[in-house]
Amino acid sequence: MKIYSSVLRTNGKQLDGNTSKILVIIKPKKSGINSKQTTNEVKKIAKKYKLNTGVKSIKDISNGGLIIDCNNKEESELVNDIISKNKVIGDYLKGKSEAQLSSEFKFRFHLRRNSSNQNKTYVFELSPQLKQIINKMQTINIGWQACAWNDFIHIIRCFKCNKFGHKSADCKESHDSCGLCSESHKTKDCKKQESEHCCINCKQFNSIKQQAILATNHSSFDKSCESFKRIKNIIISKIDYD
Numbered sequence: 001m002k003i004y005s006s007v008l009r010t011n012g013k014q015l016d017g018n019t020s021k022i023l024v025i026i027k028p029k030k031s032g033i034n035s036k037q038t039t040n041e042v043k044k045i046a047k048k049y050k051l052n053t054g055v056k057s058i059k060d061i062s063n064g065g066l067i068i069d070c071n072n073k074e075e076s077e078l079v080n081d082i083i084s085k086n087k088v089i090g091d092y093l094k095g096k097s098e099a100q101l102s103s104e105f106k107f108r109f110h111l112r113r114n115s116s117n118q119n120k121t122y123v124f125e126l127s128p129q130l131k132q133i134i135n136k137m138q139t140i141n142i143g144w145q146a147c148a149w150n151d152f153i154h155i156i157r158c159f160k161c162n163k164f165g166h167k168s169a170d171c172k173e174s175h176d177s178c179g180l181c182s183e184s185h186k187t188k189d190c191k192k193q194e195s196e197h198c199c200i201n202c203k204q205f206n207s208i209k210q211q212a213i214l215a216t217n218h219s220s221f222d223k224s225c226e227s228f229k230r231i232k233n234i235i236i237s238k239i240d241y242d
């Protein structure tokens with residue numbers, strides 16, 4: 001959970017970002033499910049549960065992505081380094097041709113550096129077979145570092161209304177809703193103290209249910225936000241086939 005929380009924390013600070021992304025961890029463990037199917041599945045679930053969220057994409061990673069948080073590394077060296085430093089992965093990939101190797105395990109891109117630590121988050125594409133091997137590993141060695149890893153999808157948060165699933169350019173709300181206090185002003189103009197924070201997503205959930213079910217005394221970037229956790233848990237429970 002390390003990556004998820006650190007990225008989310010960074011996300012909370014990026015109040016001026018328009019397309020700040022939240023990483024949600026899912027476990028697409030069923031072999032042969034590609035990112036499009038996973039995305040569609042998640043969209044279906046979100047619709048069914050009337051969740052105020054949406055899934056943009058999992059980039060075009062065909063077998064589900066893997067994220068690893070580690071020190072800054074030469075990107076071209078990453079895969080070879082991982083193969084040589086992790087015996088189980090090395091053993092599985094031994095004797096495969098260059099072409100086979102790249103269909104099994106490929107570096108794709110990195111995410112923006114997390115300002116709160118020196119680590120960088122790298123994203124890989126890998127085969128379901130290799131994914132099953134990695135599922136059994138707590139960490140992956142890169143260089144001399146044992147790195148946390150996770151699966152990911154992107155969920156977009158609107159900078160204007162602070163709801164999940166769309167960018168501000170596509171926002172249908174007529175006014176800004178503050179991500180800190182939920183009132184009608186831009187998040188960056190908020191003058192409220194932390195004790196006055198109120199989460200727009202939890203507040204809206206309560207108003208739909210006409211009951212104070214969720215605590216609202218947090219910002220909408222808070223990693224402990226129940227609205228966000230509910231979405232994440234539903235996604236995980238539907239996609240984690242193991």
Ligand SMILES: [Zn+2]
Binds near residue numbers: 158168
């Ligand atoms: Zn919006």
Ligand SMILES: [Zn+2]
Binds near residue numbers: 179189191
């Ligand atoms: Zn505010």
Ligand SMILES: [Zn+2]
Binds near residue numbers: 201215228
């Ligand atoms: Zn909340």
